[in-house]
Amino acid sequence: MAGEGSVKVFGVQGSPFSCRVEIALKLKGVDFEYFEENLANKSPLLLKYNPVYKKVPTFVHNGNPLAESLVILEYIDETWTNFPLLPNNPYQRARARFLSKFIDDKCFPSVGKALWARDDKEAKENLKFLENELNGKKFFGGDTVGLVDIAGTCIAFWLPAIEEAVGAKLLTAKEFPKLCKWSHDYVNHPVVKEKLPPRDLLIAYFRG
Amino acid sequence: MAGEGSVKVFGVQGSPFSCRVEIALKLKGVDFEYFEENLANKSPLLLKYNPVYKKVPTFVHNGNPLAESLVILEYIDETWTNFPLLPNNPYQRARARFLSKFIDDKCFPSVGKALWARDDKEAKENLKFLENELNGKKFFGGDTVGLVDIAGTCIAFWLPAIEEAVGAKLLTAKEFPKLCKWSHDYVNHPVVKEKLPPRDLLIAYFRG
Numbered sequence: 001m002a003g004e005g006s007v008k009v010f011g012v013q014g015s016p017f018s019c020r021v022e023i024a025l026k027l028k029g030v031d032f033e034y035f036e037e038n039l040a041n042k043s044p045l046l047l048k049y050n051p052v053y054k055k056v057p058t059f060v061h062n063g064n065p066l067a068e069s070l071v072i073l074e075y076i077d078e079t080w081t082n083f084p085l086l087p088n089n090p091y092q093r094a095r096a097r098f099l100s101k102f103i104d105d106k107c108f109p110s111v112g113k114a115l116w117a118r119d120d121k122e123a124k125e126n127l128k129f130l131e132n133e134l135n136g137k138k139f140f141g142g143d144t145v146g147l148v149d150i151a152g153t154c155i156a157f158w159l160p161a162i163e164e165a166v167g168a169k170l171l172t173a174k175e176f177p178k179l180c181k182w183s184h185d186y187v188n189h190p191v192v193k194e195k196l197p198p199r200d201l202l203i204a205y206f207r208g
Numbered sequence: 209m210a211g212e213g214s215v216k217v218f219g220v221q222g223s224p225f226s227c228r229v230e231i232a233l234k235l236k237g238v239d240f241e242y243f244e245e246n247l248a249n250k251s252p253l254l255l256k257y258n259p260v261y262k263k264v265p266t267f268v269h270n271g272n273p274l275a276e277s278l279v280i281l282e283y284i285d286e287t288w289t290n291f292p293l294l295p296n297n298p299y300q301r302a303r304a305r306f307l308s309k310f311i312d313d314k315c316f317p318s319v320g321k322a323l324w325a326r327d328d329k330e331a332k333e334n335l336k337f338l339e340n341e342l343n344g345k346k347f348f349g350g351d352t353v354g355l356v357d358i359a360g361t362c363i364a365f366w367l368p369a370i371e372e373a374v375g376a377k378l379l380t381a382k383e384f385p386k387l388c389k390w391s392h393d394y395v396n397h398p399v400v401k402e403k404l405p406p407r408d409l410l411i412a413y414f415r416g
Contacts, residue, residue, distance in 0.1 A: 052310065052337055064299050068306055075302035091272050094283035098276055102260065129260055 005062040007032035010046045012039060013197045014205050016108075016154035017069040018057035022195045023150050024073050028080040070100050073147055085147045099133060099140065100151035102126075108154045115166050127176055130155070134178040138185060149186055156183040157196055165206035213270040215240035218254045220247060221405045222413050224316075224362035225277040226265035230403045231358050232281050236288040278308050281355055293355045307341060307348065308359035310334075316362045323376050335384055338363070342386040346393060357394055364391040365404055373414035 007025065009032050011018025025032050037046055037056050049065035050058040058065060059072040061079070066072050077085040086093050107126040114123035130152070133140060140148035149156075155171075160183065163169055173180040186192055215233065217240050219226025233240050245254055245264050257273035258266040266273060267280040269287065274280050285293040294301050315334040322331035338360070341348060348356035357364075363379075368391065371377055381388045394400055 052314075061299070066299075066302050066306065068309055071302050071305045071309065074305065075298055078298040078301065090283055090286040091269070091274075093286065094274050094279050097279045097282065098274065101276055101279065106260075 006060075008035065008060040009033070010035045010037050010043070010049070010058040010060075011056045012037050014202060015056055016158045019153055019195060019197065020069045020150050021057045021059055021072050021076070023145075023153065023192055024076045024085060026191050026195050027083050027085075027145060028076065029082070030076070030080055070097075070104065070147075070151065073100075073150060077147070083144070085141070085145075085150065087141070087146070096140070096147045099130070099148045102129075103148070103151045103155065111155070111159055111170065112162075114170055115162055115168050118168070120170060123170060124175070127155075127171065127179060131176050131179045134182055139182065145186065145189060145192065149182075152182075152186070153192075153196075155179070156186045157199075158202065159183075161199055161202040162206050165203045214268075216243065216268040217241070218243045218245050218251070218257070218266040218268075219264045220245050222410060223264055224366045227361055227403060227405065228277045228358050229265045229267055229280050229284070231353075231361065231400055232284045232293060234399050234403050235291050235293070235353060236284065237290070238284070238288055278305075278312065278355075278359065281308075281358060285355070291352070293349070293353075293358065295349070295354070304348070304355045307338070307356045310337075311356070311359045311363065319363070319367055319378065320370075322378055323370055323374050326376070328378055331378060332383070335363075335379065335387060339384050339387045342390055347390065353394065353397060353400065357390075360390075360394070361400075361404075363387070364394045365407075366410065367391075369407055369410040370414050373411045 007030055009018065009021050009025070011022065011034065013036060022034070035043065035045065037043060039056070042054060046056070046058055047054055049060055050067045053067050055067070057069055057072060058067055059075070060066075061075075066075055073085060086096055107130060110123040110126050114120035139145050140152065159171055163171065171179060171183065187196060215238055217226065217229050217233070219230065219242065221244060230242070243251065243253065245251060247264070250262060254264070254266055255262055257268055258275045261275050263275070265277055265280060266275055267283070268274075269283075274283055281293060294304055315338060318331040318334050322328035347353050348360065367379055371379065379387060379391065395404060
């Protein structure tokens with residue numbers, strides 16, 4: 001089986017991006033060795049495997065390194081084909097890729113801007129766009145967790161923790177009922193839950 | 209055949225991103241309707257099909273719209289399977305996705321910084337990384353043009369035109385012999401060549 005062999009993940013507990021990789025592997029039932037990095041003093045292994053970006057997550061399968069969480073998620077999905085993260089239909093696959101990229105390039109940065117710079121116009125428009133995408137589905141992937149849900153870990157779990165840390169509220173049940181329900185269902189999913197960092201740790205980090 | 213039906217591309221002639229979509233379709237032999245946009249006065253159709261980003265390229269297949277050039281390229285590759293743009297091997301596919309994202313997120317922006325702000329340290333490191341990836345291959349895809357080559361249109365064709373416009377030189381045969389040979393081979397590829405905009409038009413645009 002293509003998926004066999006040694007799997008290493010270099011991450012930090014507080015990063016929504018390395019958390020994505022752990023969640024995907026756990027959903028697929030893939031065993032892996034986890035290395036917690038100190039970003040102030042990166043390990044020689046991290047620098048060896050990710051010389052361009054030198055950042056987490058870095059993923060290594062049978063000695064072959066990969067960087068960029070969304071690239072890693074697609075590799076995991078193609079290598080371990082049980083519990084598919086991407087839909088079969090090419091257009092739905094493209095939509096899932098688009099939404100994941102939208103979360104990284106547009107939505108999560110605008111949320112940060114809203115909470116720290118207190119300018120929430122753009123963040124609300126972006127969250128409304130995600131809200132409309134859910135449209136009757138439990139998860140972005142349908143009945144089961146998929147690529148967009150995992151990409152959205154930063155919205156489902158990190159965003160409410162940041163809100164609590166900075167004392168602001170953006171993702172309200174009144175304005176975003178579907179996203180709030182999704183966030184609740186996602187962070188309470190038994191596999192996802194097990195891989196999320198302690199909420200208190202995140203709040204303390206963002207307060208600091 | 210999944211790939212049949214109506215294909216529309218909304219682009220601007222001077223954009224390396226909309227050019228990518230045209231090149232991929234042409235390589236696959238897919239007929240499409242092209243709509244030249246005026247970015248100062250975007251068409252109602254563009255705004256309808258791409259309400260989030262409102263930008264080019266926007267791609268529509270049988271009424272289903274997609275944005276983001278790399279997402280569109282993967283959709284095209286999955287829908288029209290002749291002349292594959294991505295390798296078969298999952299690790300090589302992931303590397304191709306990583307390199308395409310690297311070109312967009314890191315390499316091309318650093319090139320712009322080098323040529324306009326005259327700070328070329330980062331751009332040279334990034335180009336050197338791409339140079340080393342070629343390593344004996346004619347194209348990043350091997351013997352034939354693939355995803356990374358098409359993503360690299362901005363380096364192969366736009367970069368030399370910008371160099372000429374601003375009177376600076378970054379991609380020299382002395383420092384980057386493999387990239388220079390690749391750039392030459394790529395822009396002279398019969399299909400690619402046909403879809404590149406007139407060089408004079410680009411130079412005039414970047415002078416202005």
